[in-house]
Structure formats: structure tokens, C-alpha cells
Amino acid sequence: VLRLINFAHSEVFMIGVFATVFAMHGLGIAAGDPPKVGLALVVTLLVVTAVAMATSGLTAVAIERVAYRPLRRRNAPRLAALITAIGVSLFLQELFAIRYGREILGFPRVLEKTQLASIGGADIRIDKVLVIVAAVLLTVGLDRFLAGSRLGRGIRATAQDPETAALMGIDIDRVVVVTFLIGGLLAGAAGTLYGVFFEAARFDIGFLPGIKAFTAAVLGGIGNVRGALLGGLLLGVLENWGSAVLGGQWKDVFAFAVLVLVLMFRPTGILGESLARARA
Amino acid sequence: VTARRAGGARRFRLPPLSDRVGRWWDGQGRGVRAAVVAGIVLAAVVVPLALSVAWQSVLFYPVAVFVLLALGLNVVVGQAGLLDLGYVAFYAVGAYTTAKLTTAAGWSAWEAVVLAVLLASLAGVVLGAPTLRLRGDYLAIVTLGFGEIARIIAQNSESLGAARGISGIPHPPAVDGIRFGLDPLPYYYLTLAAIVVTVAMVLRLGHSRVGRAWAAIREDEDVAEAMGVPTFKMKLWAFAIGASTGGLGGWIYASRVSFINPDNFPFFLSVILLSAVVLGGMGSIPGVIVGAFVVAFLPEYLRDVSAGDTLTRWLNAITGGHATNITEYRVMLFGAALVAMMIFRPQGLLPSRKRAAELAVAAPDQALGATMAEADAEAEGETVVVDRPAGLDVGDELPATAVREASPLPPAGEGRPGALQVEGLSVAFGGVAALRGLDLHVHPGEILALIGPNGAGKTTVFNCVTGFVRPDGGEVRVDGSVLTGRPPHEVTRAGVARTFQNIRLFPNETVLENAMIGADARRRTSVPGALLAVRRHGREERDVRGEARRLLDLVGIGHRAGDVAANLPYGDQRRLEIARAVATRPRVLLLDEPAAGMGAGEKQGLSALVRRLRDDGTTIVLIDHDMAFVFALADRVAVLHFGEKIAEGLPADVQRDPRVVEAYLGAPATGDG
Numbered sequence: 001v002l003r004l005i006n007f008a009h010s011e012v013f014m015i016g017v018f019a020t021v022f023a024m025h026g027l028g029i030a031a032g033d034p035p036k037v038g039l040a041l042v043v044t045l046l047v048v049t050a051v052a053m054a055t056s057g058l059t060a061v062a063i064e065r066v067a068y069r070p071l072r073r074r075n076a077p078r079l080a081a082l083i084t085a086i087g088v089s090l091f092l093q094e095l096f097a098i099r100y101g102r103e104i105l106g107f108p109r110v111l112e113k114t115q116l117a118s119i120g121g122a123d124i125r126i127d128k129v130l131v132i133v134a135a136v137l138l139t140v141g142l143d144r145f146l147a148g149s150r151l152g153r154g155i156r157a158t159a160q161d162p163e164t165a166a167l168m169g170i171d172i173d174r175v176v177v178v179t180f181l182i183g184g185l186l187a188g189a190a191g192t193l194y195g196v197f198f199e200a201a202r203f204d205i206g207f208l209p210g211i212k213a214f215t216a217a218v219l220g221g222i223g224n225v226r227g228a229l230l231g232g233l234l235l236g237v238l239e240n241w242g243s244a245v246l247g248g249q250w251k252d253v254f255a256f257a258v259l260v261l262v263l264m265f266r267p268t269g270i271l272g273e274s275l276a277r278a279r280a
Numbered sequence: 281v282t283a284r285r286a287g288g289a290r291r292f293r294l295p296p297l298s299d300r301v302g303r304w305w306d307g308q309g310r311g312v313r314a315a316v317v318a319g320i321v322l323a324a325v326v327v328p329l330a331l332s333v334a335w336q337s338v339l340f341y342p343v344a345v346f347v348l349l350a351l352g353l354n355v356v357v358g359q360a361g362l363l364d365l366g367y368v369a370f371y372a373v374g375a376y377t378t379a380k381l382t383t384a385a386g387w388s389a390w391e392a393v394v395l396a397v398l399l400a401s402l403a404g405v406v407l408g409a410p411t412l413r414l415r416g417d418y419l420a421i422v423t424l425g426f427g428e429i430a431r432i433i434a435q436n437s438e439s440l441g442a443a444r445g446i447s448g449i450p451h452p453p454a455v456d457g458i459r460f461g462l463d464p465l466p467y468y469y470l471t472l473a474a475i476v477v478t479v480a481m482v483l484r485l486g487h488s489r490v491g492r493a494w495a496a497i498r499e500d501e502d503v504a505e506a507m508g509v510p511t512f513k514m515k516l517w518a519f520a521i522g523a524s525t526g527g528l529g530g531w532i533y534a535s536r537v538s539f540i541n542p543d544n545f546p547f548f549l550s551v552i553l554l555s556a557v558v559l560g561g562m563g564s565i566p567g568v569i570v571g572a573f574v575v576a577f578l579p580e581y582l583r584d585v586s587a588g589d590t591l592t593r594w595l596n597a598i599t600g601g602h603a604t605n606i607t608e609y610r611v612m613l614f615g616a617a618l619v620a621m622m623i624f625r626p627q628g629l630l631p632s633r634k635r636a637a638e639l640a641v642a643a644p645d646q647a648l649g650a651t652m653a654e655a656d657a658e659a660e661g662e663t664v665v666v667d668r669p670a671g672l673d674v675g676d677e678l679p680a681t682a683v684r685e686a687s688p689l690p691p692a693g694e695g696r697p698g699a700l701q702v703e704g705l706s707v708a709f710g711g712v713a714a715l716r717g718l719d720l721h722v723h724p725g726e727i728l729a730l731i732g733p734n735g736a737g738k739t740t741v742f743n744c745v746t747g748f749v750r751p752d753g754g755e756v757r758v759d760g761s762v763l764t765g766r767p768p769h770e771v772t773r774a775g776v777a778r779t780f781q782n783i784r785l786f787p788n789e790t791v792l793e794n795a796m797i798g799a800d801a802r803r804r805t806s807v808p809g810a811l812l813a814v815r816r817h818g819r820e821e822r823d824v825r826g827e828a829r830r831l832l833d834l835v836g837i838g839h840r841a842g843d844v845a846a847n848l849p850y851g852d853q854r855r856l857e858i859a860r861a862v863a864t865r866p867r868v869l870l871l872d873e874p875a876a877g878m879g880a881g882e883k884q885g886l887s888a889l890v891r892r893l894r895d896d897g898t899t900i901v902l903i904d905h906d907m908a909f910v911f912a913l914a915d916r917v918a919v920l921h922f923g924e925k926i927a928e929g930l931p932a933d934v935q936r937d938p939r940v941v942e943a944y945l946g947a948p949a950t951g952d953g
Binding site: 080090095214250259260263 | 418425
């Protein structure tokens, strides 16, 4: 939205995953415990998600405060912001690497991965359903917020022309903070989902999802919430199709290739709004 | 808004130490400078002899190799302003090429070096070709992606040894009794030689039209195009040159360690090199060398001394980590350093003083010099010409004849004015028709004024003619050759130059450099030519400099040649923009509101200048809202209204045309923007 690629977003996500683990530990769930069922499951998931979202959201806001705001105040060029973002990303990653080790951190299993049904050979597992439902819900929520609320309007205005927005009485700093907060909250939620699904955490897990998230956003059209959902879905399908054809080790290459191709031929993405600015 | 921004921007000043070093340097003559450089090189040669083998080894890798790589990256990031996060891929290409050629094809390392460098620069071109059209941050992420792709390919290709890598790479055979074996020193000297050569090359390019083109791209890519800089090609060259340096580094590294695998080329190596460039100062060669030295040497040094252990324990206490030595904190500290540098000292430790100002404040194109550092004026070590120009001056109401006698100007565009033909030009922006089938014929050697109410499509005509906007229909020709569909820099080279409605100079370059970038448009020295300093290159450099100076004198700002463009007062900025456009030697010159914001005296000077340019053989098309100015100056006038031409003819006739009067709501003589 702010026409700024937040390289540190990957780390905000990573922190969300870690927060999920610690929240689980905090609830007294140990690695060997049996999975939860019924009400206990719902409560656990909600609490854990809330903790992860809060942690990630706060991290994102802190990053904005410490790293970006001074630059924005000075009206520093984009290159400076980019380098800062990379610095923050690296710092957080290594901080977690040193603190929690470079090994994979195991997750307790809270959700029994029951097979619900099988359609045409594809497994429909409860955790997968959870991820999809949550993604759709969050997207709809964000879409509503941006389209309907006063702050949402402010964000859209700021994205289009910060100076005019400022003249119209919008507090740019506040808008930016809110943007980072929303980004952080969503990353935190994603962190929980990731944790429940993959049951693993490591200091560098943020990197690939970060790039892929960016690819998905570009694919769907930067600045378009629905487009991002569509882009994510499409990228996932493409990736799995690609690795089926070429072999699993090329899966990640696929994401990059998609990114490059989209940027070259349709920088506005599938549902792109008027962002031809992506072109130099 | 501008005022608010200017007030909010922190005043920018270099801290005293580096400033003093820089000033001292500027004050020295050639001899002293050469002695200092020789002293540094000598120290680099002699000091390692006194060290233990372990330290000699550190000096080779990482120190010398990092310096070499950082210099290459600096061409891309520092000079051309392109953020490349996949730089390590080129290093890997160089290393893998060497490994493959020496182990599988039985080449010696000396034979492999050429191919290693060539393949790396080829990789730069292949990588750059699809990506360099993208804007800065997209470029960064795509290059990052490419870097990862390169690593994944190496990891998964059996022919490259997959995860095991390639081992048994032979050392280079002995040359003149110097044996390349396990002893690190010969490799260190080899790298040192490579560094010296690279520095020489980079310096030479930096002071040629190539360096000016990169600076122009960095500052304002659109305007660089308009001034005849083939931006895409120049960016590709920057990539290729940076990549070839990386390839050279890879070659040296592979032939020393004799064993490489994908883990030697991780993403964070790119970032470490980037920190080296940022830390030292983007675009500054001494800065980058110092930065790379710090980044490579400091962790190794701290690992060795007890202060490092203390620091490690201290950091462990803060982070709750369990690091056993300081190198584990290396990347984290670099990350923090990147942030801190960008916030507190974006220009780096030993900054390139020109880029310092650039990084402090993103110079908006309407920068009026209010916030820029005064300190930059003497930055270039360029002697400022203070004698008053013989040409016209502000407010001096010089009769045209007087101006004529002072003629220092080479005949513009081979002295032959061009005929501009616009036929059936149509443009629509998202359904709104900006131009509808416009026909416009500009005769050679006339001044045609294009007027009309705001939004009539005047600037759109300019944008179409110069290739910035691709028309939906119609054709633009100059002397019969079709311009439509060609990129702006080709249009400029075909003899059409323009100025911009809102002044768009290269704000952080000097006045002289601005004009020189324009004058470069007509030169033919290629990048290799500039590198090898072929004779034509030297002659062209002198020509360009002389021509730029003459033009600055002509427009009356010759005495400010050494100033940074953003520091000029408004009227002088306008005049510099005209000088820059004229420097491309156009046969057709498009002036977009050149008189906007000028006082009456300045306007008179401008009129004399425009007439003068016409008499020297340039066709001129002019947009302006000051009717008195326009009708006094123009040979003919064309009036646009809602994208259509409603009148065309002699000024007196147009003034009486009822449709024109109607379009201006009965106020024909006083319209202003």
C-alpha cells in the first residue's frame, strides 16, 4: 500500500510463528500431549492466534517506529528505505538464530489431522480446511475495512498521494502505523496457521514465505486485497504443478520465475489497479 | 507542500572528520595525491609480509576478495543506483566456471580467467535484460530471486556437483617463479592487482560520459532518457561491469581454495557486500574499500583478541544467545549497522560527497535548492569560472545583434533546422481524449508557439513527439523520418530536445555536468572505448566540456558551472535546463513553459536567447501562457483547445480569431497558468 517493499515482513511472520510456539508452551501444552478436541481446541487456537497476532503486530509497529519513521521524516530516497528494510530483516533473523539456535523448533500438535473426505485423490484434512477458511475470512475482513471505514479510506488516500492526503487532514504517521499494524496482525495470524500446519519453526522460515507472499501480491495486483488472495491461490497451484512436473527441488525456483514473468509482462497483476508505476 | 517539506527536512551537514579529510584532499595538488595513493598501495604490499600465515590468509579471504567484490557491487548500487541483492550469483558463476574448466576440461587457471569473467558478465546481461526495466524495489527483489535461483540450480545440478560442490580445483601454474600453492600471499597480491585495475577502470568510467549517464539515471531516469541517454543499455552495462568484477573474484577464490560448493555463495554474502558498500559510502571508491575492509576484517580481528570475547559475552547477555565467538554475531550486527547507517549517516563513513546530499533528502524534481548543503559547491574540485559570460545576462536588455556577435555556439544540429510534422495525432488517457487527430506542421527555422487553456493537450503533444507517451494514432516525423514509437533517447538523438514544464534537472550534479550530460547525446564513445581511453574518447571529453561551458556562458550561467544544480536560483535553473537541451544539438527544440515564474527582465533575456537559437538553425516549438511574451516572440502561433487545433497562423491573425477569443473566455491577453 505504501509503495514500499517491507523486506522485514518475513521476519514479522517468523516472529508470529515463534509467538505461536511460546503461547502454546505458555498454555502448558508440551510436545508429547495428545491433540485437543472440542471446546478446548477452539479456545487454544483462538488464544494462540491472538498472542501471535499481537506480538507480530507490535513488532511491525516497532519496526516502523525505529527504522522507517526517521527516514520518512527526512523524505529519504527509496533506496535508503530498502536498505533499512534489509537490515531490519537480517537483524531480527539473526537475533532469533542466536537466541533460539539454528535448529528446527518442534511444535506440539494441538489439532488432530483428521481426514474429512477425499475428493479425486486429494485429501481434505481438517487443518487444511482451517487454513483456507481463515485466509478467506481475513481477506474479507481486510477488504471491508479498507473499503468501508474511515481509516481504510485514509490508507487508500495515503497510498495514492501522501502529500495531498496530508493536506486533507489525514495523519500520515498514524496511517502508516496502522498499515504496519494490520500487516503485522495478519502476519501473526499466518504464523499461527503455519505453525499448526507445519509444526515447525526456525529462524529463517520467514524468507521463502516472504518472497512468495510478495509474488502472490504482485501476481494478484499490488494494492488489491482480493487480488492477493487470488494470487496466493494461483501461485500455490502453479508451484505444486511445477514441482510435480520438474521435481520437488525446483519448487522454489518456480515462485521466483513467476515473479519475474509477471513483473515483466503484466506489472499490474491479474486484478491490478492502476499501478503501472511498477515500470521504471 | 514544498515549503512544508523543506521546513521538515533536516539540514544536511557532513560531520567534521570526513569533511576535513575531504577538504584536505581537495586542497592538495596532483603530486601529493599521487603520493598518498602510492603510499596506501605500498602499505598494502609491504604490511602482509610482516604478518603470520594465518593473518595473510585472512587478508586474502575475506579482506581482499571482499574489497574486490564490493568495488564491483558499487558500480551497480553506488554509481547507477540499482539495488542488486543477487550479486553473489556472479561471484558463483566465476567460481563455478573456473572449477568446471579446470577440473573437467583440463584448462589451467590462467586460461580459465577470461571465460570466468566473460561468463559472469554474460550472466549479468542475461539477468539484467528482463529485470532492468523494473523500478528500484522490484529490481531488488527480483535480483534476490535470481541469486537464490542460481544457488538452487548449483545445489541440484549433478554436473555442478550438486550439494557436494566441486573439489580438486588445481592451483594456477607458477608464473615467473611465483608459485601458487598453499601460501596465501601470491593470491593476495593477485587480488590486490585486480583491485588496482578495477579501481582504475571504475575511476575512468566515472569521469566519462558513462559515469555521467549513470549519475543521470540515478537522479532522474526519465530526464536521462530525454537527454539522449540510452538508459536501459547503460544500466545493462553497469550490471555487466559489476558482474565481471564478481566473476573475477570468484575465479581467484576458486583457484585458491580448490574446493567450492553452494554453501560458499549464500544470500547473506550479498548482504554483507551491500553493507560494505553502504558502510563505506555508496559511490565513493575509498569509502567502499574502507567499508569492505571493516566488514571483512573486524569480525576476524575481534575473534582473535580478548575484547572480542568480552563483546561476545556481553551480546550473549543481551540477546540470551549462546554464541561462542563474535563471528556468530556478524550478520546480526551488519543488519543493525545497515539500519543505523541509513538513519544516522546514509552517506557512509567516507562518503562520495555528491551522493551524500542525494541520500540525505530525496531530491524532488522541483527542488529549489532550499534544503541542499552549501558545502557541496566545492565538492568537485572543479575550478569555478568566475569571469562574467560574454553572452546575455538576466535583465540586461541586450539587443539581438549584440548577442549575435558574441556567438561562441557551434552551429546547432549541423546548422540545419528541422521540420517537424505531426499528423493525426490522437491520445486518450483512460477514455479521456487528450488529443484528437491533431495535425501540426512546424516549418524549419521558425518559432511556433503552442498555446491554449489548461488541459488543452499542449504538453501531451511534447510527450508524444519525444516518445514519452505512445500515441494511440497518428505519426510524428522530423524531416521525413518517423519518430513515433521510438524511445525518447533515440528521438533526442534524431534531433529533438525538450525542456520540462516543472524543471527537472539532475539536482545533485553540478551545473557543468548537467550540461555535459546533454552534450554527451551526440558522442559515440562506447563503454569499452571509455574504458580503454581510446583517442576519440579523450578528444570527445574535451569537446563535451568545452561545448558545455560555451553553452552555459551563452545562457548566462557560466560563472556557476561548479555549483550543484539544486542550489541555483529558479531562473538560472530554467536557463540551465535550456542549455542542457541545446547541448544535445537539436534541430527541433521543444520548450515547455520556459518563461513560467520569470520576471519581465528575465523574459526579455529569454526572448533574445530563443531568437538567437532560431537564427543559429534550430526550429523551436514553445508552450507558454504569457500571451505578451508569446505573441512578441513567435513567428506563428497554434492554438489547442480540448485536444484539437482551433487556430493556426501569424500572431496577429490568431489574436483576432473569434474561436480563440471564445476559448479564452474573452480574455486573450492575460491568461496565466
